[in-house]
């Protein structure tokens with residue numbers, strides 16, 4: 001694109017430049033960090049928000065969706081945050097450690113940092129590290145070239161977040177829930193870095209609670225899974241929010257390591273969960289799951305790029321989508337296999353269940369393979385509820401709505417169960433029931 | 440209990456008429472057998488009674504305990520006491536058998552204004568019924584009917600029937616695919632459910648089932664109509680002479 005020919009900015013883009021000018025004096029960060037923020041703002045200035053003529057955003061036109069941009073959220077009210085934290089029970093009474101980020105900023109008082117320290121988990125406030133001499137490395141995406149538009153938006157406005165480091169060999173006994181809380185309206189822009197040390201094990205839960213009004217949520221997670229380490233990250237995005245919900249993960253996987261993730265989305269008006277997974281060591285495995293529910297006029301996008309840059313790695317991608325009303329579901333998944341990445345095993349499947357005539361699924365699984373000794377497969381299906389199954393259940397006295405719930409749960413549970421984090425399964429199935437009962 | 444009067448039904452999709460004036464009355468406590476050649480409409484009749492919407496009723500009526508059954512949804516019929524043991528029980532991956540049984544039993548109880556079963560009460564009932572029908576706990580742990588053999592599926596149907604305690608049992612070729620031992624187990628399970636306040640319609644192609652479940656009345660269905668009714672000797676006669684007579688007279 002030609003940067004010398006200025007584009008005509010949308011209202012939302014103008015709002016964003018205002019937002020930046022008003023907030024920049026309060027942003028944390030070294031000179032180098034500020035330069036990264038400025039460059040990101042310039043990228044938006046030159047290219048605009050991502051829109052449908054950008055291949056990766058063909059179905060998810062953020063530029064058209066965003067009519068205006070809210071200011072960033074102000075500092076959180078701690079009492080309100082504490083109350084919201086107490087109410088946050090997406091996983092029932094599951095035993096877990098909690099880390100709180102409220103209105104975009106880490107809240108040490110509400111986080112279980114002592115208990116975590118005892119388990120070998122160190123937490124730092126992102127804003128502290130951004131001030132340091134290596135500050136800019138926390139905002140640098142491991143990809144070169146023109147950055148992804150949502151990532152740029154994040155870099156420009158990041159308010160805070162945490163850096164979570166699990167010591168080599170530590171096996172964290174309970175899941176760690178990173179709770180993002182909104183105590184007032186306004187956009188929330190966070191960046192979290194999670195480093196799981198060599199041979200260490202972490203199960204991470206990411207939840208989001210509270211109302212942001214017209215403000216978008218833009219959260220980026222930078223995962224580093226060291227050699228022989230294990231990370232399972234469950235991202236739960238539920239609620240009928242009207243404003244955009246934008247999530248990005250960038251994962252770097254070492255040798256003989258295992259990374260699993262489940263992106264669970266139900267209800268937002270406009271949501272995108274994008275993941276970039278990079279193998280950098282041999283004999284590792286990545287298992288990426290998606291469970292998506294959208295109704296009404298919702299748009300829900302699961303986008304994924306898995307880069308097999310080294311040999312002898314396995315990846316499994318399994319995505320399930322349920323759509324109702326006039327909702328639009330998007331799955332864009334690509335497995336890249338570099339020329340020397342021999343013995344790669346990749347298996348990608350995306351399946352959609354359409355509960356209405358007007359719902360629409362765009363399934364785009366792709367393989368880009370330059371190595372010759374690999375096993376890679378992909379598949380995509382789209383269908384309706386099987387009337388014969390429905391009739392069988394009804395003939396046993398189960399009312400139609402309940403029978404549908406059973407069948408939708410059965411469909412989605414395949415992915416939840418294969419993900420295999422058993423202690424969150426029940427909570428997730430409850431969230432499916434919530435969506436079915438009230439979407 | 441069940442009164443079918445001049446029932447005509449066609450396939451909704453292509454309007455082919457399958458049932459062409461069925462008349463049948465079954466009283467409480469009675470067991471009726473319906474026999475007939477393949478394609479005569481036996482399964483269609485059972486589906487129409489259960490409320491499958493692939494079929495359109497063009498004429499006639501069905502009364503179940505005096506109520507117009509054709510106006511009820513399939514689940515309402517079930518809660519009112521209608522049960523169909525399917526000729527081809529369907530596999531439902533992802534739906535656990537126990538969860539299904541609990542949901543079905545409690546949905547019917549709720550529809551009738553009864554309390555939900557407690558978990559121990561539910562377990563006790565399932566274990567007792569499963570023991571009688573030679574249904575293993577391992578089968579019950581699997582998703583509904585998934586990976587069950589033909590015989591296991593039929594036993595699972597009768598298990599559901601005993602747990603749901605229906606008023607009207609319609610068994611569609613429950614004997615097909617069963618060996619002699621399984622046939623005995625299933626028949627015993629059915630016979631245990633015979634009761635003065637319960638009626639049964641046993642659809643079969645072969646007489647041998649009726650040696651085990653002895654009917655009060657036998658009907659012959661041919662080309663969508665009942666063309667002959669009699670006592671259990673009619674079944675023996677059919678066994679000897681085949682259906683050729685009826686296929687021709689109905690033509």
Ligand SMILES: Nc1ncnc2c1ncn2[C@@H]1O[C@H](COP(=O)(O)OP(=O)(O)O)[C@@H](O)[C@H]1O
Nearest residue numbers: 450457475476477478479480481482483484493
């Ligand atoms: N849903 C359907 N779609 C198309 N044809 C059907 C359908 N149901 C029944 N039929 C046809 O109606 C006739 C009667 O079928 P069925 O009731 O299954 O007979 P039976 O059980 O006596 O063998 C057969 O010719 C069958 O092919």
Ligand SMILES: [Mg+2]
Nearest residue numbers: 481482526612
């Ligand atoms: Mg049949």
